[in-house]
Amino acid sequence: MTKRSDIPVFAVLGHPNEGKSSVVATLAENDAVPVSPTPGETRQCRDYPVFIDDAEVIRFVDTPGFQNPRAAHKWITQNADPEKPWLDDFIRAHETDAEFVHECRLFTPLAAGAGVIFVVDGTRPVRTADRLEMDILRLTGAPRMAVINTKDREHGDYIEDWKTAARIHFNIIRIFDAQRASFAERMDLLKSLRAIDPDWDEALQRVTEAFETDWHMRLEQTAAIITDLLASVLQYRAKKTIHDASATEAAEKQLVVKYRQQVADMEKKAHHRIKKRFKHNIFSYDLPAQSLAGQDLFSEKTLKALGLTRNQMAWAGAGIGAGLGAKGDLALAGLTFGVFTALGGALGAGSAAWGTRKISRAKIKGQALGGIRIYAGPVKNDQLLYVIIDRSLIYFWHVINWAHSRRERPETGNDSDAGVSNFLSAKWSREQKKISQRFFKEVRQKGTAAGQQAVREFSAMIRDLLKEISRT
Template sequence: MQRLAPHLCVVGHPNKGKSSMVSTLVEDDTVQVGLESGTTRQADSFYFKWHGKTLLQLTDTPGFQRPHQVLDWLTSVAVNPAQRPARIKEFLAEPTHAARFPDEVALLTPIMAGAGILYVVDAAQPVTAADEAEMEILRWTGQPRMAVINPMTVGEERTEWLGTLEQYFQWVRVFNPLTADLPARLTLLRAIGELRLGWSDAMAELCAGLEQRQQQRLKDVSIRLAQYWCEQMDRREPMHALHRASGLKAEEILRQKLDDAERQWFHSLLDLWHFQSTEVDRIADWALDAHNLMRTETWYLWGLKQKDLLLVSAAAGAAAGLAIDVGLGGASLLLGAVSGGVVGSASGWLATKQKPGQRWGLFRLSQEKTFIGPVKHPNFPLVVMSRALSFVQQLWVKPHAERSAFTLHNTAEQWDRSAQIQLLKWVKTLQNGRWKSHHQQALAAWIQSQLSARLERFMAAEKDRTWLM
């Protein structure tokens, strides 16, 4: 049997989530989604391509506007059930109907050309006569049909809707495109494959590919995160004459570089997930000075309470001070700590303005300083890792129809003490120049286990709220 790529028209009332359904199922956040009625004004097709091969086509259609009038026209001539599809084609062929019923003509044309139907409803409201007219028109097409209840709001009408939809459609499912995780999407895609002979092979290939991609992404992202984290832990920036002339403070230059690196890494993952329109709202509320860093609640925001951080730092052999290396000799000065994309200023000292042999505070500067970094604050590794893992988790479970920005808050991580000590030991090894390939592999494996655990917890928490049935 010839393998066919399923083609379905997504149909329903205006503003009931048709475009969101398309966006989530084909993983395309460029599909126009709006709260106002009538966002979709014409039939637009979107494709899920896998290795250059189209495995699913969805056509986003305008909603019904005059279903009663259309059904009245169809039933004005008595026809038997076998003649109903031909009657629909007569409706489309009538020259005046493109102007009188533009929305209905736009949605029925691709259906009568061979597309199946994905009918989207919001079950929070009772079934109306207009709903029944729409469903009857779709039944007249004779094409394979599935109904999807989009639970946009909480309502008590689902039982009535289920009983009604089952009279008109081969399959009825409940599916929220704004919260659907991969298992929910896979179940819906497999059901689509059962609507018409020849569709199941394409859907089986697509579902298998998505599951394989999930596992490969877990491995690849863990490797990339390990590389990014190491670069942030070991980052040092040269101080040039240009910086001296501009009056930029040394710690501000490093903060900008760390912040830029985080932003670029986040956007590289957005590209990997094919998010083209989604923004990242990084909360920059940790630009803290040295005094605030010593407050208990501040330590908690950074990942650990003060007492815990001191214990973990001591066990890892890491410095418990507030330090960034500055200079050729690696002297540690109380210059600042990472913040808000990554370093908050802790002093107004500018390394490039100090002369050899001068003192700053209690420290003698034996030579003019030419670089700043890396950050050696013991909470810095925990913060950078926590932010990166939080972003990946959000990205992993975010459907393409859900258009809110990614928001990163600074919260304490629930790692056990052994994991915290291990991270600080890795940083010490890295910054002391003893980092080897086996360290990198161990770090990537640890990250993979952390991501797996996070995703398992999320899926378990969402299981009782799964919308798919």
């Protein structure tokens, strides 16, 4: 057996279709790992290194399932000396034998010094072939852990039987749902690996510390993304110049629609950046239909969820308010976005959720000099900002709880926003609301020293919320 490298390597083994590839994808946070319900889909060993700050810290090897454990076990017990390494002997004896193609391939990383993560399906009973596979791995002498993949326990629960069978053959046994594992659960499993071999304790401690440091950095970056999103919305203004006064009303409607589209696009891009921070790169991540963050920001469904009346939804849906005030401001008196906040209250007269206003230039012979300039924004309704914050927190919660092995949303299961509801702005303390109000105020004023401090305080508050959310 080859001496192990300084980088911990773990071969993920098991019977076909037990969830080996799902465990690899989730532990490595790699949605490029092929995951398929078809048995025997993995035919070659595939390496999946994990990099942090461009340095490889750990590697997982996805392996084919055992092909002929009964015959392999017979050869090992009859020909191998249990006191000496025998993996290389087995590979040399059978490398051209079609009966043991998969065994030769999955033994190769073990012969090179890899540890074992043996994955079994806890929803089915233990079979004779399973006991033979576990005994083969015991005979390798490799450091090993058994992972009982819970998959879909509605279709069977044999976890206790598996635990009893695995205790004979493995140093450590862990229960793990590769389809739904949180960051904390992934870290617990990685920390458990430290106990399977004292020679790897120091290296695996560095791995877990690197993962935790990287996770905290992602939370910092996500807080910065949300803070930047709010600052952009607070300062965004859409404008248009027209030269025909009779076209003002139509232009105002178009401008408000443009404003709403731009704000929604800012939010969408920010959410995409959050998704990328957590290594969801290939497969589309669609929020569940019932999630508030999965709706269009200004859609009727979102507005209804936020507690607007039918008339208020009609105004918002048309992209224009009840009418223009004396100064040309778009008046949406009474329109509130505050179902998630404790702020409440209607908009004051002369204010606007995304206020449009006209500025007429001096006229020469009845024509406006330079035309009529109309504006939409910046947003004056702080409650809309709280909604954007809440939707970002909801999106974050769903992203970090979407394991990289999941390829589609199951038809059943609890994928609502309930898990994050206690962290939304309606539940914030008075101090948290003060911090956010200072941030809104100072960003609107732009560029002051107090504004920079307000931004830092707000970003730190959001980061702390993200930490709390990620622990749930």
